Amino acid sequence: MQLETLVLKFQEKDEKAFEKLYNMYSESMHGVIYNIVRDHDIAQEVMQDVFIKAWHKSDSYNSKKGRFFTWILNISRNAAIDKTRSKSFKNSSKNLSSDYFVDIIPTQDDLNTSTDAIGIAKYVGKLAEKCKKVIDLLYFKGYTQKEASETLEIPIGTIKTHNRNCIKELRELVLN
Amino acid sequence: MEKEQYIASGILELYVAGSLTEAENEEVLSMMQKHPEVLQEVLDIEAAVIKLTKAAAPKNKISFKTILDKLKGTDSQNNVVTLNNKPKNNWYNYTGWAAALILGGGLLWMNNQNNTLENKITEIQTEKDFFETQIEDLNSDLADSKQIINVFRDKDVISVPLAGQAVFPEAYAKAYWNKDNKTVYLDLAGLPEPPEGKVYQVWSLTLNPLTPTSLGTIDNFISDDNKIFSLENTNESQAFGITLEPAGGSVSPTLEQLYTLGVVEKTS
Numbered sequence: 001m002q003l004e005t006l007v008l009k010f011q012e013k014d015e016k017a018f019e020k021l022y023n024m025y026s027e028s029m030h031g032v033i034y035n036i037v038r039d040h041d042i043a044q045e046v047m048q049d050v051f052i053k054a055w056h057k058s059d060s061y062n063s064k065k066g067r068f069f070t071w072i073l074n075i076s077r078n079a080a081i082d083k084t085r086s087k088s089f090k091n092s093s094k095n096l097s098s099d100y101f102v103d104i105i106p107t108q109d110d111l112n113t114s115t116d117a118i119g120i121a122k123y124v125g126k127l128a129e130k131c132k133k134v135i136d137l138l139y140f141k142g143y144t145q146k147e148a149s150e151t152l153e154i155p156i157g158t159i160k161t162h163n164r165n166c167i168k169e170l171r172e173l174v175l176n
Numbered sequence: 177m178e179k180e181q182y183i184a185s186g187i188l189e190l191y192v193a194g195s196l197t198e199a200e201n202e203e204v205l206s207m208m209q210k211h212p213e214v215l216q217e218v219l220d221i222e223a224a225v226i227k228l229t230k231a232a233a234p235k236n237k238i239s240f241k242t243i244l245d246k247l248k249g250t251d252s253q254n255n256v257v258t259l260n261n262k263p264k265n266n267w268y269n270y271t272g273w274a275a276a277l278i279l280g281g282g283l284l285w286m287n288n289q290n291n292t293l294e295n296k297i298t299e300i301q302t303e304k305d306f307f308e309t310q311i312e313d314l315n316s317d318l319a320d321s322k323q324i325i326n327v328f329r330d331k332d333v334i335s336v337p338l339a340g341q342a343v344f345p346e347a348y349a350k351a352y353w354n355k356d357n358k359t360v361y362l363d364l365a366g367l368p369e370p371p372e373g374k375v376y377q378v379w380s381l382t383l384n385p386l387t388p389t390s391l392g393t394i395d396n397f398i399s400d401d402n403k404i405f406s407l408e409n410t411n412e413s414q415a416f417g418i419t420l421e422p423a424g425g426s427v428s429p430t431l432e433q434l435y436t437l438g439v440v441e442k443t444s
Contacts, residue, residue, distance in 0.1 A: 015244065018240075019240045019244075022240045022243060023240065024226075025226070026237075026238065026240075027229075027230045027233045027237065028225075028226045028229035028230045028233070029229070030233035030234065030237075030238070031229040031230055031231065031232030031233035031234075032229050032232070034232060034233060034234050035232050040234050040236065043234060044236070044238055047238060048238060048242065048243055048246055051243050052243065052246060052247055055247060063205060064198075064201065064202050064205060065198070065201055066191060066194060066196070066201045066204075066205075067191070067192060067218070067222060069192070069222050069225075069226065070191070070192055070193070070194040071194075073194060073229075074194050101228075101229075101232045124228070124231070135228070138189075138190070138193040138195060139192075139193050139225055139228070139229065140229065140232070142193075142194065142195075143195070144195050145190065145195055160185065160186035160187065160189075160190060161185075161186050162186075163186055163189050163190065163193075164184070164185075164186030164189050167189045167221055167224060167225075170224050170225075170228060171220060171221070171224040174224050174227045174228060175220065175223060175224055175227070
């Protein structure tokens with residue numbers, strides 16, 4: 001089924017369509033959320049909330065606003081960031097400032113991980129350090145170009161091409 | 177823009193990241209609809225990002241059934257909560273709307289007041305400009321008058337009354353001659369307005385033999401308010417005369433049109 005049709009059916013509250021979309025994106029969202037909250041239980045909780053919210057607010061998605069993936073990615077990042085700002089979260093005193101997604105991609109030594117992830121881990125390690133950072137900020141953390149340029153201390157005008165090169169590198173590593 | 181260039185710009189990567197503006201998002205969408213290559217590029221980028229983010233997920237997966245159960249649970253829960261909250265929500269609603277109305281009304285009123293005040297300012301500004309012009313005019317009049325007084329007061333000035341002549345006996349004029357600066361000031365308030373096409377011409381005369389020398393014509397007689405005119409006079413004048421001449425003046429005076437005449441009294 002075409003993605004467009006699937007999304008449309010989902011917006012019409014079709015549970016089957018919802019299930020398909022869930023299977024397509026839930027793990028990715030789980031990864032994004034976990035990268036931000038760094039707690040298995042909290043990540044699970046936030047992930048469930050995200051998909052429940054998506055179901056209730058499905059009307060608010062519009063293809064003019066971007067990809068469906070990007071829409072749900074946005075909800076996930078915001079929900080996770082909101083969680084880190086909540087009182088209960090702060091009380092558990094986590095320091096997340098310097099954590100990049102690379103730290104949580106399972107290593108090859110971890111026998112429980114899926115073969116897919118092992119492959120990724122192998123390749124991600126090959127990404128340039130600067131690429132790991134820019135991908136982390138733009139995709140995992142939802143930074144704007146401006147915020148990313150300030151954090152990475154590179155001119156805002158170069159973020160776009162820099163990121164393009166990094167994604168190119170990533171694509172070569174993971175898709176081929 | 178060429179689609180290759182568009183793809184190479186890096187905008188599609190940011191599109192998937194969700195860091196574009198609304199307008200840019202719409203632009204990308206229309207490019208994807210026009211060019212299959214652009215769409216394919218976006219799909220590839222998305223696939224790579226999905227794969228990467230997936231790899232970061234913890235291994236404890238949550239089944240869709242968990243979500244579905246929770247969804248049904250919260251749905252019924254939601255209903256109860258909604259019922260309980262209704263009166264409270266409405267009260268908040270009404271207060272909110274009332275506050276918005278009051279605020280809106282207040283803003284309208286302030287905007288209205290502001291407009292009124294701005295109009296008043298413009299009005300007053302115009303009035304002020306008008307008064308300033310008047311003051312300027314008066315100042316300039318006053319300066320003229322002061323100058324005239326100074327001329328008349330000057331002890332070196334020779335005052336020559338010019339009496340009306342046969343053609344217009346009621347006419348009179350006065351000449352104030354300052355030999356030092358070789359200027360003669362003429363007070364012509366006693367002359368009638370010249371008919372159209374005619375001007376007064378002022379003459380300096382020496383008497384034996386009678387020799388007239390033109391000092392000039394008074395071209396702006398009608399428009400001048402105080403009817404005081406100054407002319408250069410380098411002659412050893414013994415008398416002054418004023419005749420009515422055709423516009424532009426004449427070489428020699430038309431004696432039939434001699435309006436006023438006066439002899440310079442010997443003071444020394």
